[in-house]
Amino acid sequence: MKIVTKPDPQTEIELQAAAFRRLVDHLKTRTDVQNIDLMNMAGFCRNCLSNWYLDAAGERGLDVTKDESREAVYGMPYEEWKAKYQSEASDEQKKAFEVAKPNH
Template sequence: MNPESDSLDTLDDAVAAQAFRRLIRHLRHREDAQNVDLMGLAGFCRNCLSDWVEEAGGLSKDAARETVYGMPYAEWKAHHQGDATPEQLERMKASVAKNAPKNEAV
């Protein structure tokens, strides 16, 4: 795809913001979807989203994570995050390897 003709860049900011908020609310609702599984399938997770919010908005890491998780990260982790299995970690490692640097910057 040619980055100069990417229709994503012409998407109205209000529409993009609404879609982003819907994604975050969906992930908050689906607390059964573990970050390690999201990483294993898509190469990103809630922590990635919070890092992107931190970078884009100049927030602290803690503030960005609370924005994404809807609560302090330590609280979410204690209530919703289980231990990763070796298989989950291997899938995550293979998936993250597919992330090309061109996909990180925009």
């Protein structure tokens, strides 16, 4: 029988970092999933992740720019990602966003 124990603090940080990297890698492959759909369904999107990355860097005194944090999440410059993969939001998506927006 395997005994499950809570990881030590450093291991917990490493597990969280690995999960974050896996989420970001997954989102990089799911270019068909639009940010507005993520926002409407999950309450966050790639831009949120990049902002959280930027906040974490700032809290540690690191001079990371918004463009750099977005590239860390998108895997390319944000404007390039938008041009390649972002489509115009439908009226239905925009309406859902207006309903969900107060939760963001």
